[in-house]
Amino acid sequence: MTEQQSMALTGPSQHRTGQNAKHDSAEKHVTGQARYIDDVSEPKSCLHVAVGGSKFAHARLKSINLDKVRTATGVRGVITAQDVPGEIDIGPVFPGDPVLVESICEYIGQPIFAVAATSHELAHRALEQAEIEYDVLEPTLTVAKAMADEFFVRPPHVQQRGDAKQAIAQSPNQLKGQQYVKGQEHFYLEGQVCSVSPTEDNGMWVLTSSQHPTEVQKLVAEVLDLTMNKVQVEVRRMGGGFGGKETQAAPLACIAALLARKTGQTVKYRMSRRDDMVMTGKRHDFSNQYHVGFDDLGILQGAEITVAGKCGNSPDLSDAIVDRAMFHSDNAYYLNAARVTGLRCKTHTVSNTAFRGFGGPQGMMIAEQIMDDIARHVGEDPLTIRKRNLYGVRHDHITDASGAIDPRTETHYGQTIEQAILPKLIAELEQTSEYWQRRQEITEFNQQNQIFKRGLALTPVKFGISFTVQFLNQAGALVHIYTDGSVHLNHGGTEMGQGLYIKVAQVVAEAFQIDLERIQVSAARTDKVPNTSPTAASSGSDLNGMAAKDACERIKVELVKFACEHYQVDPEHVKFHDNHIIAGEQRVPFAEFVELAYMNRVPLSSTGYYKTPKIHYDRATGQGRPFYYYAHGAAVSEVIVDTLTGEYKVTRVDILQDVGRSLNPAIDIGQIEGGFIQGMGWLTTEDLVWDDQGQLRSDSPATYKIPAIGDTPLDFRVNLLEHSPNSEATVYRSKAVGEPPLMLGISVWSALRDAVSSLSEYRISPELNTPATPEAVLNAIYSLDPELNPEKGATRS
Incomplete structure (x- = not known):
């Protein structure tokens, strides 16, 4: 193939890792050319x-x-x-x-x-x-009945560090609370x-x-x-x-x-x-409870937390889902002495299953309620309490057994937080979102307005990345190079719109230093890559990207060996660069070199394989390292609530997400935006309604409301944290982005609680189960101050 033919194949763009590249099926989606099974x-x-x-x-x-x-x-x-x-x-x-x-x-x-x-x-x-x-x-239809009857699909599980009961008893302050978090279609x-x-x-x-x-x-x-x-x-x-x-x-x-x-x-x-x-199953409902002890600064001394999932009629994936809820019941906060119990409640309803976040969001909800409730108790802004309790934030007055300042970096399940990113990330988001200036403006607004109340909340996310079932953390790939320099890629990951195919293709383009247009990704097939893990747990790019990279490196070993023999150069003088092979003084177009390699019987195809290192977890002790690393982010959400009707609007959202060295910033930002909206919908509008016979009544778009374009924040700002490569050796030091953004939607729920709390001059933390529909918000207002209920004859001018 000539150089001109080679350039005609590739086009002018490169789109390797770290660069924006549109979804490989984007045009097919909008033109109707994308072929689905129908x-x-x-x-x-x-x-x-x-x-x-x-x-x-x-x-x-x-x-x-x-x-x-x-x-x-x-x-x-x-x-x-x-x-x-x-x-x-x-x-x-x-x-x-x-x-x-x-x-x-x-x-x-x-x-x-x-x-x-x-x-x-x-x-x-x-x-x-x-x-x-x-x-x-x-039938058993509710979590409450299943808990009372100890009716479980799998046995309870406990994670524990220290003596939580004693730590709580010795604390200057104690609080108890509960919440019910509904599922999601x-x-x-x-x-x-x-x-x-x-x-x-x-x-x-x-x-x-x-x-x-x-x-x-x-x-x-x-x-x-x-x-x-x-x-x-x-x-x-x-x-x-x-x-x-x-x-x-x-x-x-x-x-x-x-x-x-x-x-x-x-x-x-x-x-x-x-x-x-x-x-078909949905996201699990969770009934969560907490009992915490804390000092006068609002710093946790001990915590007892129970997370009880509504599993439905069978185990499905509920054991691992409730485990992940337990792992994330701390979210971003050092619980100190802690005991976390997870219950897998059986109900005679459809078996619930995996949903983006896989139990993590439901676990984080109790952590964020704890932070809000402590803040109202001690009279501080919730963000102040969150920052004081973050992992890796040292306090001079808190020491370990040796008398040294306690680094506060170990989770209740024994994993050490090796990258304390959130203090830096939150500090940056505080500044860019103008949090404290807006807090002052909102407080003044709420004092001057009787009907409309604004709320503001900044909530962080620390989300563990890996399947918690160890054997699933593996992947395979298959890479062919054809004699015209085009590349065929197949791997075990599946494409559901999230942009996995284009990201893994970029990994291959990076490995060979060729343009993305040279690479064709084919459908996932069990006769090409066997024994695949599901595309889930935010691990698609991590696992399949590394497997594809491994396949490329295997091919490159043979190509480098051939180049050394053919051009009489040492291996260190052979490079892949800008659609060429450079061997000493020779600069040969990639396609020409590949054809030459074929003529000399050099293999141009290879499988690749990857397994995630370091991870382990002992269920008997409830201790280990279930996650390879953590993905971090934070969101600031602002809402305005009509206290007469409970209706509200999300007026502004600022997000800062750590994705490491992004493989594709455009795809990642799209995932963050979509994940946030889906999380917001889960917590605000999407209401699963069952009757007392176990029949789902919200069984169509007419009775189940997902977020629409009108629900999108009026002012929506999303940014990626810069200069934050993954400390672990992931694919080109990137970080997962599929699931973590969904939990940023918790900031909307927290902001709604903040707006309602303003009715008590921020002294009371209102109960607000999810989804926080206008009806639920209105009930929270009435529970905070029954005199506001018009049924009691209250009037407001």
């Missing part, structure tokens, strides 16, 4: 699935008669649990998730039978012909969907919208009683995932595969929006 052409014989679910939250099946279903118009196949040739239970970690119910139903909508018909509509009509009799049993744009086709070797080809292709492969193989090499799974892209497609995409693929086996035809299972909301 866009893939269906064979004429394709069948469509509908699932018949339980009508009761807790019941025993007495009888099932599906004769009329089987003879309904368009029906080509019907299956029940008796039609499963392999494993019935498809629980992702622990048992408890039958692909189809055998006898006991444990939530409304739990699949009992499935139908394959010639159209989506006919399949759903056929469901109405089922004749099922139940023995209705008493994933509400991805593309719902749960898959397409399964039988192959000629008795296997299955699966197209799925899943964050975990390998789990889909494994479970489909198990229910069909096949070896995994008979099942191939492909994920090109998802229209959003947020954790909802980590485990809960697999049941669809298993049901579709069973029907594909029975009918011998391609089977597509696309959930309607209502079915998706009713039949």
Whole structure:
């Protein structure tokens, strides 16, 4: 290939790591060219699935008669649990998730039978012909009842440092508090969907919208009683995932595969929006409690915290989710002597699952309430109390056992905070957001206005990065270089809109010092990269980027060796630079050199592998290092509240996030903006409503409100912390950015509490469970001062 041809291939831009590059599918998204599973052409014989679910939250099946279903118009196949040739239970970690119910139903909508018909509509009509009799049993529907009955999906777990009870008892001040944090519907744009086709070797080809292709492969193989090499799974892209497609995409693929086996035809299972909301899990509700002791400066001396997750009917991922809530119940603060207890409450509702933050946000909520409550108790600004309690902030009057000033850097689970970034980050954000000037203005405004009250809050985030299950912290990649100098990249990560593909492509571009346009990333496929971990835990770029880099380095070893032999130079004189190979005095275009290497039988393909170092955790002792590093950030949110109606508006948000040496600043800022809005929605507008029978009532866009453009802060400022490379050897010293920004939304909730607290001259910290809808805010106002309630005859001019 000539130099001119090489430049024509690459174009003028480079877009290696650290540079802005647009999402690889951005133009496809906005022009409609991006292909999702619903866009893939269906064979004429394709069948469509509908699932018949339980009508009761807790019941025993007495009888099932599906004769009329089987003879309904368009029906080509019907299956029940008796039609499963392999494993019935498809629980992702622990048992408890039958692909189809055998006898006991444990939530409304739990699949009992499935139908394959010639159209989506006919399949759903056929469901109405089922004749099922139940023995209705008493359900457990609330966390409170599950806690009272000690009804758990997994045993409780405790993390402890020191004697918390004694430390609290000896403290000058004590406080107790509680909160209820509701869950959240994933509400991805593309719902749960898959397409399964039988192959000629008795296997299955699966197209799925899943964050975990390998789990889909494994479970489909198990229910069909096949070896995994008979099942191939492909994920090109998802229209959003947020954790909802980590485990809960697999049941669809298993049901579709069973029907594909029975009918011998391609089977597509696309959930309607209502079915998706009713039949798949959500973010866990959490009921949190605390008892803390602190000195007169508001510095914690001891803490007892309980976090109780509403897990639903089965374990799913709840054990690890409640663990992460426990890990993050300190958020950014040194708890001192501490005892943290995590409960996994079983309820007869759909099994809750992963959601962006994976329990961390719910744990952080109790830490932030503690800071607010202490501030009101001692009469200080909440930011002052937060800063005094930060990890790494030393206090001259606080010493360790040796008499030295206590560095206050060890978490309650034994991990040392090695990078104390937050004091610096918060100081910078205080200045750029004009926090103290605005605080003064807001206090004066609230004194002069009886109806409208403004609130302000700065809340930090310290979020641990790694899967807390150690074996998941590994990844593989596959890199090919073709003789025209173009590169093909495949890795185990999945693309759900977050920009993982473009980031890993930038890593490859950086490794070879070639333009990004030379690199093509293909769909995640289990026959290219096996045994993949889910794309979750904010680890996608860390794991897959390092695996891809490893594959590149393996190829480069052979290319450098060849260059040394061919050009008679030493290895230190061979460099990859600006789409060229420099070997001594020779400067050869990359494509020309690659073709020369091929002609000399040099390998141009390699797999890569990476496993996260240093991490470990001992559940028996509740101690270890579960995280490779921490991602940090902080947000300042300002709100204005109408105290007559509880309605409010977020007027300004300032965010400063530490992403290390960013792989792609533009993508990272987009993730921060989106994560914040999603976190704000979780805590303010997104209200999951269940009736007393266990039926979800907020089951459509008409009854469940995600944030809209009108909810976006009027003034929204996002910045990346500069000159802060990761101290750990991550991919080009970057830091994760997928999940941490969601927790910045806690600042909105805290600002709402601040506005309500102004009604008491900031002496009382109001109770405000989430979501903090206008109704909840109004109730908080009334609870703070019942005389404001118009039902009591109160009037305000």
